[in-house]
Amino acid sequence: MLKEAEFYLPEKEGVRCLLCPRECFIPQSKYGFCRVRVNKENKLYTEIYGEVSSFWKDPIEKKPLYHFYPGSTAFSIGTIGCNFACDFCQNYSISQKKSFTRYFSPENIVEMAKDTEGIAFTYNEPTIWYEFVYDTAKLAKETDLYTAMVTNGYMNEEPLKKLIPYMDAFNIDVKGEKDFYEKLCHAPFYDVFNSVRTVFENDRHVEVTNLIVPGWNDKKEQIEEICKKLYEISPEIPIHFTRFFPHHKMRDRNPTPLETLEIAEKIAKETGLYYIYLGNVGRIPDITYCPGCGEAVIRRRGFDVLKNRIKNGRCTCGKKIYMKG
Ligand code: SF4
Structure with a gap:
């Protein structure tokens, strides 16, 4: 519409x-x-107000959001188009092509989400769907649904600040340096850590994803830089290093070696970040450790939560865990 x-x-x-x-x-x-x-x-x-290309009920862990209503289900929706044109895009059939969409009003979406815990704007970049995301999130907040978005963080500050009161959680993709944005995403460089900071300082839940693409952002210094920038905002913000698999225009490349992700994990630990996860590697169990006593507080298998020992936002040792819900 x-x-x-x-x-x-x-x-x-x-x-x-x-x-x-x-x-x-x-x-x-x-x-x-x-x-x-x-x-x-x-x-x-x-042209895409209310135009939905995909919807599904997903575990919130799939976004990935590991510290936000663990074990809950989010009614997940996406549209078409993107403000990036990443050579490695996994969802290029909706982000780069005009695929089929069907109109739903914000009221329809809130109604369809009623048997879940919340709504997630995902699959393609929600920024470019702004007006619909805003209206739907605002309406959802009049109910007991949560709202979340999975984004590249490439949004100007004024619209972001206007959306923040109605968006409970963000997973923001931080990709790498100027070259990565300009050559692989075909986007003029903008430091998306600005968006991470704005969201965090405005008291919204935020987690960060860093897709590691071999040959592009897998050098030790590059990973150190990402971790340092995140640490400067807060060591509590969870980081998900995810494994690249060949897609779209990069089908001839190899997946990220597991060792590279393990090096990233080590660097993040040494930097002082509290919550570090590896995505697309099939690690079982996938554990959240308490930064106080070091005990496992959440255990997951895939996107399922097996055990959650957090009570009232705290580990049994009393340490507060960065967690919402
Ligand atoms: S500025 Fe961004 S959102 Fe606006 S038309 Fe260009 S790519 Fe789309």
């Missing part, structure tokens, strides 16, 4: 979208980079 976009400015011979750091200049009848925002008579419109 077509709806006027929220963050843009009319300019001479076009409009400038202010939703994400690309800040596309869009002439009459043309689209922005994400291919879902169009200039019609010098007004910017989103």
Whole structure:
């Protein structure tokens, strides 16, 4: 459904979208980079308001969010398009192509989510779905549903700050250095740690994912830099190092060796980060350790929680665990 976009400015011979750091200049009848925002008579419109390409009930651990309502189910929805064009994208059939969508209103989504604990905006980049995500999250917060989004963090500060009161949790993908963003994601560099900081400082739950792509962001110094930047915001923010598998335009590459992920885990520990996980490696059990006494407080098998020893947000030793729900 077509709806006027929220963050843009009319300019001479076009409009400038202010939703994400690309800040596309869009002439009459043309689209922005994400291919879902169009200039019609010098007004910017989103074409995907309520247009859902995929929905499913997922364990929240799958997002991944390990410290947010563990063991809960999130009604997960996505649309089409992206403000990136990553060569390794796993969901390129919805992020880079015009696949089939069906319209649902925010009320429909909240109703469909009623037998789950919350709503997750995921599958493709929710930033470019902003107006619908905002309306749906706001409506969901009038019920007892939680809201979460899985994002590349590539959103301007003004829209992010407006969304934060209605979005309980974020998993933000921090990818790497300037080169990684420019050459693999085809996006002008923006430091998405700004978004991590904004979310954390505004008291919302945040976890970070770092996909390690061999030859691109797997050097020791690069991993150290990511860990250092996260530590400076807070050592409590969980980090998920995930394994790259060949996809899309990078089908000829090898998956990330397990040893690389284990080195990343070691670096994160040495930096002082409390909660470190390896994704796409099939580690069983997948454990959250208490940063106080070192005991296992949550054990998982795949996305299932086997045991959760956290009570009232604390380990049995009394240490507070970074955890919501
Ligand atoms: S949201 Fe889309 S149109 Fe707007 S600046 Fe980002 S890529 Fe461009």
